[in-house]
Amino acid sequence: MAGGYMGKVLFVNLTNGTLRDEPLDDGLRRDFIGGYGLGARILFSQQKANVDPLGADSIAGFLTGPLTGTPALSGSRYVVVGKSPLTGGWGDANSGGYFGPQLKFAGYDGVFFTGISEKPVYVYLNEGKAELRDASNLWGKDTFETEDTLKSEHGQNIEIACIGPAGEGISLISAVMNNKGRAAGRSGVGAIMGSKKLKAIVASGQMNVPLADETRAKELRTKYMAELLPVAQMFRAMGTSALTAASAHSGDSPVKNWGGVGVVDFPNVDPIAAAAIMERQEKKYACWHCPIGCGGHMKEGTGEYKYEAGAHKPEYETLCMFGSNCLNNNVESIIKVNDICNRYGLDTISTGATVAFAIECYENGIISKSDTDGIEMTWGNHQSIVAMTEKIAKREGFGEILADGVRVASSKIGNDSDLYAIHIQGQELPAHDPKLGYHYATTYRMDATPGRHTQGSEGLAPPDLLPKFDRKSYSGRAEAHRIGSNFNHVMNAAGLCMFMYISLPSASVLTDFMSAVTGWDVTTEELIKTGERIANIRHSFNLREGLNPIEFKVPDRSLGEPAQKEGPVAGVTVDESTMVQEYLKAMDWDSKSARPSKEKLLELGLADVAGELWP
Ligand code: SF4
Known part of the structure; x- marks a missing residue:
């Protein structure tokens, strides 16, 4: 056992x-x-x-x-x-x-x-x-x-x-x-x-989790804590809010519903940057036994926006989706919407994206005050952003139109509003731009959960895991994407936090802990193969539902079609097709149907899946 x-x-x-x-x-x-x-x-x-x-x-x-x-x-x-x-x-x-x-x-x-x-x-x-x-x-x-x-x-x-x-x-x-x-x-x-x-x-309850080698597991904990990279210190000091300012101007953050340029449209990011967040933080928050502790509880909001002491610190994703993506640099409004989303149970990425969508519809005359319950949905209007978030949370008034995300909202609104609905297969895109990090383009389309930024790949992996590839080239990175995302699947499946995983210099952290805790004599190669099995069954689930990711519509703005004329990613149009086609080949998935080969499924021990996909 x-x-x-x-x-x-x-x-x-x-x-x-x-x-x-x-x-x-x-x-x-x-x-x-x-x-x-x-x-x-x-x-x-x-x-x-x-x-x-x-x-x-x-x-x-x-x-x-x-x-x-x-x-x-x-x-x-x-x-x-x-x-x-x-x-x-x-x-x-x-x-x-x-x-x-x-x-x-x-x-x-x-x-x-x-x-x-x-x-x-x-x-x-x-x-x-x-x-x-x-x-x-x-x-x-x-x-x-x-x-x-x-x-x-x-x-x-x-x-x-x-x-x-x-x-x-x-x-x-x-x-x-x-x-x-x-x-x-x-x-x-x-x-x-x-x-x-x-x-x-x-x-x-207080039941013990059985450990194959408790002494070894504790030794590994000490060893790897001593090896944490400087990025861990950044997360420890500021959490993901540390990324907000740099990302807004590097081209990583979406700006103005993915239609803007940070340095041009959102030059004054400092009011929502880490310093502004940290001066409002009351105390740190750490998940269970985490030595980084990237979270935080905020002081009571007593100004224009009221929130109780202890409201959770907004993550980078939240700061971006309600910040640069809405051209909003009012930090307390973002703490407030974060708190609303936490209390009502909303995804802050999708909610922020949906508010940005509504703003762009309003600014382009597709909707008006008579639609939005009198709320003036203009760029950077933080009072409106908070008010509309509350309406989404309560499915109240125009919030009922927006409460199911941008795809459903644009289908209800019509009038070409789908031009401003930034999603893949209904899932709103997160706050990382493929024009800066090319790997996101492949991940956003090809992971079984489209539009997901936390799926590793060649962009987010311990340095010693991947074969060498040219980060400036679209071609030649598929094998790294395959290995990086497959190993990431195991990291997720094992129950680890991605921030810890990317804060260590070696992929051996996962292999070592898996061996010590389970008692299996696992190797990194076995775990990559296991991740490939997980990737294939998630992907096959979608194929069985009739979803072929190659046919998904990916928002032009996320790929730079047309290319931006200014800013750090000016002139970049992502050659998504080359990356996706090479990845399909690396995975042994068909270039048109995306169906895994029967041989691959059998090699991974997925005979029943092969039976369904290859009747
Ligand atoms: S487990 Fe991850 S999210 Fe939680 S405090 Fe640690 S680093 Fe942050």
Whole structure:
């Protein structure tokens, strides 16, 4: 029996209220690790193709990895998986904080839900036992109130993953929240929970995660903490807000709904840069046992924008999507919208993108004050940005039009508003521009969760992992992309935080911790192969749903079509086609259908997947 696992997952049928534990097969663990690897394996087998993601037959999974809740550095993550109601394909979103480790201390590696409950419920996990409980008194409460109510009932030593009113209202950009500000934000996973009338998962207990070699795992923790790169110090000092100023002017941040240039359209970024954030920070926040601690709690907002002390510090993504992307440099308005999103349970990336979309529609006369409930949606108008975010959170007035993200909003608004809807397959793009970091172009299209910036590849990988390639060339980087993204899949599936992974000089951190915790004699090569298996089953999930990423429309602005005339990425038009075609070849996926070869699927042990894709 491998270490790192509690050894069982829970299956809950919300329609009939039945719960059953199932042991985790050892082969399944080694082949798919955990997290979204295990989630994709189970959903591919147990969820039929083309189910309604918000219907009774869809399955939502909450999974940890073998390194979650262990001495491994930053083993704090859990992931929510399901068919995304936003994209119609594979969906996942992960979060840190304390819920993931506590899920294991409650005795479970993961929980899967199917069906729809008649009334709101939550599942209570405690010391290896599970029960469904009535959540009628929680329905309608925001995520803070939900946590407080559940803790008053079950004590302070529980951890909670829950949805707020946005998820209850099945907003397609809603998140699953924990610790009042850590978000599994992407893919619309909050809506899946809401559709099932599942308000929360409560994890309680003090069970030990078995470790194959505890001494070795602790030694590794000490060793790798001493090797942290300077980037870790940057995260420790300022969190991701450290990126805000440099990214706004380097070309990394989208500006003016991806239509602007930072140095031209948003020259005064300092009011939302790290210094402005840090002077408003009350204290640091760290996820479970994380030695970096990139998070923070803010002081009370007492000025134009009121928020309680303890509001979570906005991440770079939030500062950019509500900042440069809306031409807004009012920092307290961004802390406020971050707090609104955390309380109501909204993805800040998609919400900020949707507000920017509304502003551009307004500025171009597609919508007017009579549509927007009298709110003047103009660039940089922070009062309007806050007001519209509140409306989105409550599905109120024009917020009802915007509450499902830019694709749905543009289909409702019409009048060529789709020109300003920056998304791939319904998922709003995050705050990193492929014109500066070419690897994002391939990732945004080809990862099973389109428009995802955290999928590693050749852009975000420990320096010793990748073969050499020319970072200025579009051609010749596919093998590095393949290795980098596949290894990243294992890092995610194992339950580690990406920031720790990119703060170390060697990929051996993952291999070493996996060996010490599980007891498997794993090599980096095996893990890359495992990541390839995970990549193929996530990708095959989408193909089975009829989604071919080669056919996705990628926003011209993100690729520089036409090229910008000014700024750091002036003249750049990303040769996405070359990168994608070379990546398809490296993965042994067909250049037109994107279908993995039968030989590749069989080589990876995915005979059932091959049977479905090659009938
Ligand atoms: S680096 Fe930041 S996000 Fe990652 S585990 Fe540590 S505190 Fe959490």
